[in-house]
Amino acid sequence: MSDAEEDDLDLRELDDDELVEQIQDDLYDGLKDEVVEGVEILLERGWKPYDIMTKALVGGMDIVGKDFGDGILFVPEVLLSANAMKAAMDVLRPLLAETGAERIGTMVIGTVKGDIHDIGKNIVAMMMEGAGFDVINLGINVDADQFITAVKEHKPDILGMSALLTTTMPYMKTVIEALAEEGLRDDVVVLVGGAPLNADFGKAIGADAYCKDAAEAVQTAKAFMQRRHNRRASA
Amino acid sequence: MTNEPAPRKRRRRHAGPSALREQRRAAARHRAHAPGTGKALAKQAGSSKALEKGAKSGRSLIIACGALARDILFLIRQHRDHIDLHCLPAEWHNTPQRIPEGVRARIRQAKEEGYARIFVAYGDCGTGGALDAVLGEEGGISRLPGPHCYAFYTGVENFMRHLERDARSYFLTDYLVRHFDSLIVKGLKLDTHPELIETCFGNYDTLVHLAQDDDPALERKAQEAARFLNLAYERRYVGHGDLATAIERFAGETSSKAEE
């Protein structure tokens, strides 16, 4: 037997825990086909789509996000991982709808006008979806009118805005002011993100929170939903 | 013989799961201490590698992003008697969080060396104001105007006026055209993963070449780059824009200081 053959691995030989770990590793390495195959095997074994999403995919992508933050992975590696996760989500999404899995809340997200950076925004969208939110992704170069229309139409709990350019960051404030003018500001929790932003900027423009990465976005959104839930329960 | 496909065999990580992650972590630790990186520079600033205290007394220094080296050397060619240039890694473009402290370390080293005047040839470069904070803390050192190099090469005012028209433009300066293969193609792994071309550039429609020189060879290279990225091509001759204005002003100020 050659070394190569010895190293070969049939995913079906792995038990559930090993397979989840392998999916996370393959996600880390951006191996799209392998990730999808692993997800399909978990489905065959009776795993719920929601559990696959949170345990295998979101868990794996959290590691990718952390290593990107620490300067261990770079943009192309993150992109390959994100593409692999996207392919797996495409398999799970229709099943989630079928199984009527409970959704935590709704988010509208977009990159603001003038900016067409969307890698980070798409990862946030995917991770929020993975965490159980319905996500309406408005794409790039989104102006205030488009944000307002989407808020009116989808009545989201969370509105997320992304900007990667110094020149487009201020537009987030324009959107927040437009929300206030329309009397919609108190209906949504506004989260902002993007590499050049920071917490002070978030506060200065009147956002509810700035999140440094997708993991923090999920955590923050969940915390807001919990608070909202408690308020409603006690009302 | 059956038509059944053989079960897909895959390669397992050599030393078990996460070995690759460990490998990458080790590489990152190595990078953090390699010369030219923020931490190494910070260390260097206080180490014996720095020139003797006061060695550069009375001279002026431009601390610049490596991407500007060639153009700044051209702009200060008449002023080399009193201006030095020190470049920091152009790769910091992709990790702007390293710029503010990297620049601070070099400023402190320059002060030790006795430089009388310092100018920082960076835009905000996606530091979200953090570079400006450092420059303020280090005694109000000036930098290039505007958010990034595309703006100051074009002329900041002009660039800002056309933000909307250019929202789907991808800019390349001569430097980026020259290093397109290493910085963009290899940097984003577009050669080994061509599917990333669409992921990265699918939202753009035009590659705008902000030319510093009239150089037909470079123009051809820029056109090839546009084809590679599936973008339309547009050439705008901008010369050195506000970079020239700022560097010439610094050169003028410092030479009059030198004469005093």
Ligand code: B12
């Ligand atoms: C990749 C990249 C590109 C790609 C973008 C591909 C794409 N489809 O998005 C390409 C090469 C096409 C590109 C183009 C440009 N870029 Co660019 N780009 C980058 C780079 C290197 C990385 C950005 C990135 O994707 N990071 C990876 C993701 C995962 O991280 P992230 O975006 O920060 O997102 C995370 C968090 O911020 C957060 N987050 C993000 N959004 C949101 C939203 C919400 C709601 C929340 C809660 C959280 C959150 O969570 C994310 C996941 O963890 C940055 C430098 C940097 N390191 O930031 C420059 C950078 C942003 N680009 C820059 C520039 C100037 C440009 C161009 C103008 C350059 C040009 N040559 O034309 C154009 C932009 C044109 C336009 N109109 O938008 C500058 C901006 C400088 C400035 N002062 O504004 C930067 C900072 C580089 C630099 N140092 O100069 N770019």
